Amino acid sequence: MDFSWSEEQAAFRKEVIRFAKQELNDDVAKRDREEEFPVEFWKKCGAFGILGLPVPQEYGGGGADTLTTVCALEALGYGCKDNGFLFSLNAHMWTSELPLMAFGTEEQKRRYLPKLASGEWIGLHCMTEPMSGSDAYSMRSRAERKGDRYVINGSKTFITNTTHGDLFVVFANVDPSKGANGVTGFLVEKGTPGLVLGKKLHKMGLRTSPMSEVALVDCEVPAENILGKEGSGQAIFTHSMEWERTCILASHLGMMQRLIETCVKYARERQQFGQPIGKYSAIANMIADMEVRLETGRLLIYKAAWLKSQGRHALREAAIAKLFVSEATVQTCLDAIQIHGGYGYMAEYEMERDLRDAVSGKIYSGTSEIQRVIIAGFQGL
């Protein structure tokens, strides 16, 4: 067992932090207010090689192993304060690139992966529906085979990246009599007739990440746009969720580290009752607890990522990591605000935005309650 980053990984981490601090922090507060997705950041990340990190080199990606990718995402979360942008980036990686890599045909991989890896295209994932969230497989969307095409009908909600998206991974049931075993994945390109973007959704946080409803109205796709086989939607979705839950909160580790450093600095400088507030154990203990949460979160994410890098399954470990890190981040944001007193509550100090962004971590990619259901399920409960 080795808990250290290799020299290359440590150097890459530094480079990503430098890049993120320099290139990905302009006007975050303004864009958060105006709900604006930073297209130029996306292009920069494409050019830097981040968007295609886990994609094999033969498809235009960086071919990085899972731990190196996690290391880079953690560094991004540390250097870049635009959590909404990083969320969009993660959705693109884990729920469009990864399922394509695992279930796509050679032709699909050659057609889409290079564009996704370079950042020319943005990927997204359409599973959730107005009536089916946690119980995702009870979806009402249907796909019917008609000759050499599938016709998809249904409506999706809470879909990330839609307004800027190019490749939609859409789930629909081809045979409802089979229940979850009828759920099937399809690749639907932007501009396909019948793929309609619905109402734009306004969020509490992650406001720089676009979100809207999506309707599929007699949306016809060629039969070769099926992802995997008929009925393999369940395997694809679980695969995506396993990867996403393992990696999506790596950037929260970086965010937590950034918050801890800000708090330590403030606790040393801010004087009340004649001494720095860090001298009061109530404040010092909050910072100690932040450290414990960060280190525990690291161990959980690295362990799950290590399992994935070994080609092993990590559904349980990913659920534990996702549950812990999402809740740890919310607590760390609350404590950071508390340590900064009234200043922490002010938008100018940017911690209230981190908090608003962090709350969603307990909901997307399976709520905290669902992660607990999975973890308890592994105990036979």
Place this chain on the structure above:
Amino acid sequence: MSATEQTPATQSTLKDQIREFIQVQLAEPKGITTFTDEESLMETGVIDSLGIFRLVSFLEEEMRVRVSDEEINAETLKSVNTIEELVIRKRK
């Protein structure tokens, strides 16, 4: 000759282990007391979406085989028999 017939002693132990795991960990908690080696465990509700991954963890940790993403499907993991066939194939 099928793989199952070649080494009956080992195969029967293997099948017993698989059946026992499914019985105790997946079926009984759902109140399902009997199932045959041929029947589709997904159709009868013994294996649900979480059960699949508990089964895969069992195969990886206890049976020491690696199950690829493509193998996690309703045909390969259909019944006790098909799961046993998967383990035998993987161990070769």
